Amino acid sequence: MAAHRCRYLACLLLLFLSVILVTMSQETTLGHEQHELVIRPLHSGDIYASFQFRTVWETDFMKGNKVSHYRLFPKSLGQVISKFSVRELHISFTQGYWRTMQWGQPFIPSPPGAELWVWFQDSVTDVDATWKELTNVLSGIFCASLNFIDSTNTLQPSASFKPLGIGNGTTDHRFLRYATLPREIVCTENLTPWKKLLPCGSKAGLAVLLKSEKLFHSSFHSQSVHIRPVCQDRQCKSSSWELRQALNVVFDLHTSGQSKREWSLFKMFSRTLTEACPLASSSKIYIDVTDNPQEEQFELSPATPLLSQAVVLGDRRTFSVYDLTQQVTFGTVRSLNLMIRWKSSEGDMLRPLLHAERYVTGYGLQTGEIHTLMYNNHPFRSFPVLLLDSVPWYLRLYIHTLKVISKGKDNNPSYIHYQPSKDRERPHLLEMLLQLPPHSVTEVTVQFERALLKWTEYTPDPNHGFYVGSSVISSLVPSTVAMETNITMEQPLFSSFFPCKEESSYFARVYTEPLLVNLPTPDFSMPYNVICLTCTVVAVGYGSLYNLLTRSFQVEEPNPGLAKRIANVIRRMRGVPPL
Amino acid sequence: FKLSLYINHNITTYALISFRNSFISPRFVQNSAGQFFSSGHTNNWAVLVCTSRFWFNYRHVANTLSVYRSVKRLGIPDSHIVLMLADDMACNHRNPKPATVFSHKNMELNVYGDDVEVDYRGYEVTVENFLRVLTGRLPPSTPRSKRLLSDDRSNILIYLTGHGGNGFLKFQDSEEISNVELADAFEQMWQKRRYNELLFIIDTCQGASMYERFYSPNIMALASSQVGEDSLSHQPDLAIGVHLMDRYTFYLLEFLEDIHPSSKTNMNDLFKVCPRSLCVSTPGHRTDLFLRNPESVLITDFFGSVRKVEITTEVLNLTHPIQRVEGSPVNGESHREVYSYVDQLPVSEIIHQKPKQKDWHPPDGFILGLWTLILLVFFKTYGIKHLKHIF
Numbered sequence: 001m002a003a004h005r006c007r008y009l010a011c012l013l014l015l016f017l018s019v020i021l022v023t024m025s026q027e028t029t030l031g032h033e034q035h036e037l038v039i040r041p042l043h044s045g046d047i048y049a050s051f052q053f054r055t056v057w058e059t060d061f062m063k064g065n066k067v068s069h070y071r072l073f074p075k076s077l078g079q080v081i082s083k084f085s086v087r088e089l090h091i092s093f094t095q096g097y098w099r100t101m102q103w104g105q106p107f108i109p110s111p112p113g114a115e116l117w118v119w120f121q122d123s124v125t126d127v128d129a130t131w132k133e134l135t136n137v138l139s140g141i142f143c144a145s146l147n148f149i150d151s152t153n154t155l156q157p158s159a160s161f162k163p164l165g166i167g168n169g170t171t172d173h174r175f176l177r178y179a180t181l182p183r184e185i186v187c188t189e190n191l192t193p194w195k196k197l198l199p200c201g202s203k204a205g206l207a208v209l210l211k212s213e214k215l216f217h218s219s220f221h222s223q224s225v226h227i228r229p230v231c232q233d234r235q236c237k238s239s240s241w242e243l244r245q246a247l248n249v250v251f252d253l254h255t256s257g258q259s260k261r262e263w264s265l266f267k268m269f270s271r272t273l274t275e276a277c278p279l280a281s282s283s284k285i286y287i288d289v290t291d292n293p294q295e296e297q298f299e300l301s302p303a304t305p306l307l308s309q310a311v312v313l314g315d316r317r318t319f320s321v322y323d324l325t326q327q328v329t330f331g332t333v334r335s336l337n338l339m340i341r342w343k344s345s346e347g348d349m350l351r352p353l354l355h356a357e358r359y360v361t362g363y364g365l366q367t368g369e370i371h372t373l374m375y376n377n378h379p380f381r382s383f384p385v386l387l388l389d390s391v392p393w394y395l396r397l398y399i400h401t402l403k404v405i406s407k408g409k410d411n412n413p414s415y416i417h418y419q420p421s422k423d424r425e426r427p428h429l430l431e432m433l434l435q436l437p438p439h440s441v442t443e444v445t446v447q448f449e450r451a452l453l454k455w456t457e458y459t460p461d462p463n464h465g466f467y468v469g470s471s472v473i474s475s476l477v478p479s480t481v482a483m484e485t486n487i488t489m490e491q492p493l494f495s496s497f498f499p500c501k502e503e504s505s506y507f508a509r510v511y512t513e514p515l516l517v518n519l520p521t522p523d524f525s526m527p528y529n530v531i532c533l534t535c536t537v538v539a540v541g542y543g544s545l546y547n548l549l550t551r552s553f554q555v556e557e558p559n560p561g562l563a564k565r566i567a568n569v570i571r572r573m574r575g576v577p578p579l
Numbered sequence: 580f581k582l583s584l585y586i587n588h589n590i591t592t593y594a595l596i597s598f599r600n601s602f603i604s605p606r607f608v609q610n611s612a613g614q615f616f617s618s619g620h621t622n623n624w625a626v627l628v629c630t631s632r633f634w635f636n637y638r639h640v641a642n643t644l645s646v647y648r649s650v651k652r653l654g655i656p657d658s659h660i661v662l663m664l665a666d667d668m669a670c671n672h673r674n675p676k677p678a679t680v681f682s683h684k685n686m687e688l689n690v691y692g693d694d695v696e697v698d699y700r701g702y703e704v705t706v707e708n709f710l711r712v713l714t715g716r717l718p719p720s721t722p723r724s725k726r727l728l729s730d731d732r733s734n735i736l737i738y739l740t741g742h743g744g745n746g747f748l749k750f751q752d753s754e755e756i757s758n759v760e761l762a763d764a765f766e767q768m769w770q771k772r773r774y775n776e777l778l779f780i781i782d783t784c785q786g787a788s789m790y791e792r793f794y795s796p797n798i799m800a801l802a803s804s805q806v807g808e809d810s811l812s813h814q815p816d817l818a819i820g821v822h823l824m825d826r827y828t829f830y831l832l833e834f835l836e837d838i839h840p841s842s843k844t845n846m847n848d849l850f851k852v853c854p855r856s857l858c859v860s861t862p863g864h865r866t867d868l869f870l871r872n873p874e875s876v877l878i879t880d881f882f883g884s885v886r887k888v889e890i891t892t893e894v895l896n897l898t899h900p901i902q903r904v905e906g907s908p909v910n911g912e913s914h915r916e917v918y919s920y921v922d923q924l925p926v927s928e929i930i931h932q933k934p935k936q937k938d939w940h941p942p943d944g945f946i947l948g949l950w951t952l953i954l955l956v957f958f959k960t961y962g963i964k965h966l967k968h969i970f
Contacts, residue, residue: 136720139722162925168918171921189695193696235917239918433930460702476923499921501920507924
């Protein structure tokens with residue numbers, strides 16, 4: 001029996017080796033890989049590092065081809081896409097909140113907690129059941145509690161979250177599902193499976209820098225996975241799958257224990273780079289030097305001759321480029337440790353054109369009011385924004401109190417979609433298309449009432465409060481320079497995430513803060529206290545009454561001494577009455 | 580009685596196998612029989628549970644992670660470990676060193692590590708989920724990493740830590756599991772043949788009460804304290820501000836750090852971990868349900884994943900070359916639609932969008948007709964003269 005098994009194992013090994021040899025001899029373009037790291041020094045002394053790993057896989061799922069051979073594309077995600085007929089999948093895990101006013105716009109925005117939105121293909125018949133299964137499978141892949149996504153926090157937006165990939169024109173929002181878990185914690189256990197999806201893992205290339213002890217000791221950390229179909233070539237007659245893994249992190253100057261303003265790869269990640277990932281066709285580091293044309297603000301070492309310009313987020317930025325596929329980048333020491341040393345402090349930072357805030361007002365545990373503020377900082381142009389608000393069912397919105405005010409006047413939205421909540425079934429969904437006037441603040445207010453939950457529905461720590469997910473503001477922000485409308489392979493990754501249809505504006509998505517709201521919480525220690533108190537009272541009361549009614553007193557002779565007892569015994573023997 | 584049935588079943592199976600391989604030499608049979616009855620397990624699983632929430636229960640998470648670390652180091656892969664942590668300490672905002680959980684003060688040993696995979700975390704750690712994992716009764720969409728896919732040749736290590744009392748263990752400060760429930764869960768596992776041998780370790784106050792009620796065979800249990808005693812914590816770290824580990828698990832970790840995959844230490848040494856002088860409480864153990872002598876049970880039988888490998892020197896000839904299966908040919912239609920990127924914010928399209936299909940309500944005429952019918956019936960029965968009172 002054992003001999004049979006071994007023979008079987010040996011046969012399997014030889015088969016495996018021969019398959020490897022056969023595939024190696026056919027070095028087809030089954031896909032290619034692009035790695036990128038963008039480092040942008042921020043005005044406040046912090047530094048923003050954005051990793052993007054892009055895998056393109058030339059196979060067309062939309063035509064229904066079955067695939068069984070995975071090379072660069074991770075098998076776990078490939079099986080998920082094909083089994084659940086997913087057209088697009090976007091999932092992000094974020095710790096911290098992106099401060100737009102201090103840091104500008106991120107390359108890939110994400111809300112605090114976990115966010116998942118999926119476009120299913122037209123062939124799916126029961127979207128809700130498929131969505132439920134998909135969230136469970138993803139919770140196993142990413143070690144996150146995505147199985148808490150159910151109908152009470154799933155939305156079906158009617159106009160936001162259009163597909164980011166290619167399509168054949170029609171977008172039926174019945175196949176879109178969006179959910180967010182603002183309470184979700186991000187830690188090393190989410191980073192580990194994320195790193196395993198990379199073809200080189202965390203062993204070579206830029207992923208070597210991803211050490212959790214440094215990444216989570218930051219002001220903002222976000223890791224995301226985006227899968228979408230893209231054009232295979234310029235004619236765009238067939239599609240190929242693109243997997244983008246992005247990791248955005250903002251390191252704080254003061255918490256990393258520095259007094260002088262100086263950043264290096266070793267200080268940020270406690271690692272240096274020694275080689276590029278051999279499977280990547282391009283692996284580059286971009287440092288944003290737009291504010292530093294003559295090196296008067298900071299100094300970059302080792303120096304690099306490569307300079308590139310790209311239009312990103314409506315602005316033309318200049319970058320110093322380090323190409324990791326060239327051996328000369330690593331120099332004689334065979335290791336690259338970029339250092340940025342500041343010489344002088346800088347002037348003002350440009351304010352971002354679009355910025356949003358949200359907060360709760362009111363007092364007590366019964367009513368409150370949600371205020372959402374949207375700032376348009378452009379001096380003369382107005383632009384449209386689409387606001388998507390989702391409020392859980394236990395905060396009952398009074399939609400008749402909804403007010404939108406810009407510059408003191410009512411601002412009527414050109415499109416409103418409101419879906420009221422159903423208790424314990426679905427949340428409130430409010431979508432509005434607003435035109436923000438130039439240089440103004442638009443305030444959206446709505447009053448709500450807090451509901452009392454059933455006692456089993458409270459979390460084990462209900463006094464922490466309950467989270468309301470971030471609002472999503474999608475807008476077309478006017479750009480100062482002409483945007484690139486043709487997305488080609490040669491563009492750097494950070495500028496080609498959102499597709500551009502027109503040159504004068506770019507698409508941006510801004511997330512507000514999540515809200516933390518206290519619900520009226522019962523005192524869970526009370527049942528125990530009540531039982532103790534009641535039982536004590538009953539025992540004391542009933543016991544005393546019982547004693548009063550049934551206790552009778554009898555006279556009892558005291559116990560006689562030993563001499564008297566012996567005398568009694570003798571008297572009994574004699575037949576005489578005892579003493 | 581149950582035990583003898585099980586042994587008979589094994590002997591019958593073995594007899595069948597040996598009958599099939601009757602051409603094998605008798606010495607081989609004898610060796611295999613000796614090997615067969617010595618340990619009897621082919622795979623190892625571990626279920627490690629921390630049941631406490633809140634920052635001041637940091638030590639329970641550190642306990643569980645130190646056992647996780649030892650178990651992983653000795654060879655059990657992540658796919659065979661079900662790790663349940665009720666709260667997140669590593670990335671807690673109170674942690675001065677994020678993404679770390681320390682077991683020794685002065686931050687000597689980070690038991691959280693760089694490649695940890697937590698299967699159940701936060702609110703998912705409930706009594707119901709724990710019992711479902713043990714008995715295997717999980718909803719069909721549960722992913723593999725959250726399942727205990729053990730069989731009748733699996734040795735399972737179950738480690739529980741948290742706050743407990745006489746006969747119960749508290750989960751997340753809101754519910755408890757009693758020792759009777761736990762014993763019944765193990766009996767379900769036995770009847771469904773979900774384990775070969777089970778090692779149960781519990782580090783809570785009055786931990787010995789949790790294994791009092793076990794009645795299924797092949798279970799060995801260890802606890803950090805007897806009934807009526809409290810398990811104490813080891814040492815606080817002044818930088819982090821909380822106690823880092825419990826005493827029993829601290830000394831257990833020190834004991835396990837000396838074990839490597841090929842060590843021959845047996846269970847009797849494990850029983851001696853943390854004597855009263857170090858632990859203040861009296862650790863207890865229970866071996867009456869266990870078949871084998873604890874002296875013959877290796878630590879790596881439960882904490883490690885030692886596989887028996889037999890090397891063969893036979894050569895296999897492949898006569899047929901492997902054919903590569905060609906993918907389906909490209910669809911040769913001349914007309915193919917051109918794809919394009921979708922407009923992200925099509926303002927005019929959105930404004931003129933048709934409203935979404937609403938839920939079905941009865942048609943407006945129906946309500947009107949219903950009321951007309953009611954009025955008609957009313958006036959029919961009570962006469963037309965009342966009509967003038969309405970109009």
